[in-house]
Amino acid sequence: MSASAYHPHDHQGCISTALQQAAILCAEQGVRLTPIRKRVLELVWQSHKPIGAYDLLPALAADGFNSAPPTVYRALDFLLDLGLVHRLASLNAFIGCSQPGHDHQSCFLICKVCDKASEMDVEPWFTALTDAAKTQGFSVESQITEVVGTCPQCSKDSSKDSSQKSAGQNS
Amino acid sequence: MSASAYHPHDHQGCISTALQQAAILCAEQGVRLTPIRKRVLELVWQSHKPIGAYDLLPALAADGFNSAPPTVYRALDFLLDLGLVHRLASLNAFIGCSQPGHDHQSCFLICKVCDKASEMDVEPWFTALTDAAKTQGFSVESQITEVVGTCPQCSKDSSKDSSQKSAGQNS
DNA sequence: GTGTGAATTGTAATATTATAACCTTTTATT
DNA sequence: AATAAAAGGTTATAATATTACAATTCACAC
Numbered sequence A, B: 001m002s003a004s005a006y007h008p009h010d011h012q013g014c015i016s017t018a019l020q021q022a023a024i025l026c027a028e029q030g031v032r033l034t035p036i037r038k039r040v041l042e043l044v045w046q047s048h049k050p051i052g053a054y055d056l057l058p059a060l061a062a063d064g065f066n067s068a069p070p071t072v073y074r075a076l077d078f079l080l081d082l083g084l085v086h087r088l089a090s091l092n093a094f095i096g097c098s099q100p101g102h103d104h105q106s107c108f109l110i111c112k113v114c115d116k117a118s119e120m121d122v123e124p125w126f127t128a129l130t131d132a133a134k135t136q137g138f139s140v141e142s143q144i145t146e147v148v149g150t151c152p153q154c155s156k157d158s159s160k161d162s163s164q165k166s167a168g169q170n171s
Numbered sequence C: 001g002t003g004t005g006a007a008t009t010g011t012a013a014t015a016t017t018a019t020a021a022c023c024t025t026t027t028a029t030t
Numbered sequence D: 001a002a003t004a005a006a007a008g009g010t011t012a013t014a015a016t017a018t019t020a021c022a023a024t025t026c027a028c029a030c
Helices: A011-029 A035-046 A053-062 A069-081 A123-135 A152-160 B011-029 B035-046 B053-062 B069-081 B123-134 B152-160
Strands: A085-088 A093-096 A106-111 A117-121 A139-150 B085-088 B093-096 B106-111 B117-121 B139-150
Touching (some): A011 A035, A035 A053, A053 A069, A069 A085, A123 B117, A123 B123, A123 B139, A139 A152, A139 B123, B011 B035, B035 B053, B035 B093, B053 B069, B069 B085, B085 B106, B123 B139
Antiparallel strands (some): A106 A117, A139 B139, B106 B117
16 A cells, blocks of 8 residues: 555555455445456556556456457546546556545656556645645646656666666566 | 736737747757747747647648648657647647746646646745655656646636636637 | 768658447346 | 346547658768
8 A cells, every 4th residue: 555566565465455445435436346347447456557548458358358448448437537546647557546535636656667656645745736826816626746757666776787677576 | 928828918929939038948959940840839839728739730731841740749859858848748738838948847737617728836846745755765857747727717707607618818 | 062971851651549429238226 | 027327349530649761951071
């Protein structure tokens, strides 16, 4: 959860937690977490990096699900609406939300070396932006902040050798 | 310049200022502001809203320039590299930079009513963001923040009537 | 001022991401 | 079972962006 996505961790645990939370959230909202939606959420979480919509299609096909763009976009839209996944506009890719259900403004730290991304809570940042915008008469509704840099794992790796690109620290 | 983009203003002045600044910047950097590049910059500035790459093509064609996607993307890439324009990832659109040459972290306030966008300096809070990331071991390189909300002009308009979509306040 | 290499532009094709439109199936409810 | 709403299937296409390579123009050395 707060176990900074870049480090090795029990990712299977992350996935099942996410699926459980999703089931609860859908029940609360009275909406259906259908097999396709559930599978898409699982696939998004399974990826160690933000994943593109089209990258989900082969896996869906392999599972015997229908596999055409509208299918996956519908599922993603559903998950986005519920806040179960986020879309990273700068990457045209999707990532699981680590605090679904909490209506929060988030910020993504995207590592330019390993391409992984992690969500950071930025309530103070958001408050500052909102206030600053307000002094200009602009009323804020939502925001996306996407930060590019180097994650701790890759910083560490590069201080040792210098050839890594998403090597090692998986799952 | 800091005349909050949403309000009526001498936009022709904005454009010529931008072109002059661009010429200076290119001279400083020893790069060429060719006719195509200059025209693309002008067109981007001429637009009252962030403008898509493909929306630039007809105007280029009308000017007798070559008009194919690579042409405009090359020009845009050139301008992006120099910091003369920004790309708004959430809109797949481009907008002129109001402080070119100043290596700055900015934030865009995008009005969901009139679709115009304005750049806000976030240097003051950027430090806080960077520090927060640093406590997680993430070293920040760059950042994009795109805020959606309602601009002052549209807020004012909607308090009077309720049917406006980019009407009126042009140029 | 000519030759040379680098930068820029032209051109055609194609990749990638996302949506529209319409029809069929499934689900929940009566 | 009848019905309406939701979800999914299917085909086509829109919108955004890039690759690859050829032709041209430019800057600079000679």
